[in-house]
Amino acid sequence: MNQESVDIGARLDRIDRLLAQIAGELAGAATHAIFVDAGYLYAAAGRLVTGTEDRKGFELDAQGLIDALVDCASHVFPHSRLLRVYWYDGARRRIHTAEQQSIAELPDVKVRLGNLNANNQQKGVDSLIRGDLESLARHRAIGDAVLLGGDEDLVPAVEAAQDFGARVHLWGIEAPEGLRNQADPLLWEVDTQRTLDLAFLKPYAARRTVVTFDDAVVPRPTWDDVHFVGKRVAATWYSTKGPETLAALLPGPYLPGPVDQDLLIEAEALLQYSLRAQPDLRRALRDGFWEHVRTLFPTPDSAPEAGPRG
Incomplete structure (x- = not known):
């Protein structure tokens, strides 16, 4: 083997090592984010664990549940880092409730608020999710997106993120009696699906204690x-x-x-x-x-x- 062949072989070895280094760095830079439609979460988890979708009827340990979602994602994406958790909810005039404020103060959590109409229905939440998903995917800030939701209106958000190369993983909550609480078009559009069952959610939701008072003993206050x-x-x-x-x-x-x-x-x-x-x-x-x-x-x-x- 002449010297020229040796030099070429050495250069090829260096190129191989450089490519391996770049691949390793890219793998190490993999990033994911979690997008939570709180309206879906409260309704589905409340019904599964406590039998009611009314938020006033049960308490949700949001911090504990967020920690559990983050931990679950770390096992699903072992070579990826978490960007943050996006928490989408509705509020009158987009003013944080005390609970929403406490969630916003958690590390690595961003609360985004849509509005609530007179019937306590969320307005503008789907567009917020789409905007964040599309923007993060377009700027290559994330490679994987965990979406916890079930509304068919989220399909455009999924499509927008996928158009920029992100993979979207739909997580749902087990529906009682074998029913579905996620729209078929949304299930068809995502890359993977995962269901959070009763055992996963039970530690974080419980019926609210109802306090009763004996009005016959305590006189009516003025x-x-x-x-x-x-x-x-x-x-x-x-x-x-x-x-x-x-x-x-x-x-x-x-x-x-x-x-x-x-x-x-x-x-x-x-x-x-x-x-x-x-x-x-x-x-x-x-x-x-x-x-x-x-x-x-x-x-x-x-x-x-x-x-x-x-």
């Missing part, structure tokens, strides 16, 4: 009593949840459904009396809440609105 409790809850939330949470509710007087529910539950616990069938007392509660909030964030037109007394 309007002033409930009004004071409303102010007290506002003061407590200012200290525990932070001023930003209360400021986000302004200008009022509307309270998002989940916030109004939290206010009611906390007030009933303090009063030891059910306000569920007491519209005048619930008005007193909200009036007291808003009166204190507006003293914390005064504006020229923030004079409290007087409510009925009884």
Whole structure:
């Protein structure tokens, strides 16, 4: 073998080693992201684990479930790193509820909010998912996308990501009685499918404890009593949840459904009396809440609105 052949062989060896290095670096740079349609998650998990799709009827350990999803993805994509978890939900006027705020504060989690209409239906969530999926795939930020959802409207999002070379993996939640809770066109379009069963989800969802009060023992509180409790809850939330949470509710007087529910539950616990069938007392509660909030964030037109007394 002459020297020229030796030199060529050495150069080929170096090229092979360089290609192997590049392949290794590319493999090490593989990235995935998890996209969660919270509306689907709550409805499907609630029905499977607790028998109800009503969010008010059960509690979801979102942080624990997100950790479990991340861990599951790490086993499915062992040579890939997580970019982040995208959590899509709806909220009145796109104002974070306390629960959504706590989820947004988790590491590697991005909360995106669509709107809620008068029937508590999400609006704009599918377009948010499509925008993120398409953008991340187009910029080669991810190679694999885990999509936890079931709506047929997500098909364009899947197609957009696939057009830029990303693989989309649809994860769903087991439906009771063998029924389906994911649209067939969505199942047909994705690259792979996985079902999260009852054993996976059971640790993270539980029926909400219903507290009952004996109205025969505890007398009906006065309007002033409930009004004071409303102010007290506002003061407590200012200290525990932070001023930003209360400021986000302004200008009022509307309270998002989940916030109004939290206010009611906390007030009933303090009063030891059910306000569920007491519209005048619930008005007193909200009036007291808003009166204190507006003293914390005064504006020229923030004079409290007087409510009925009884």
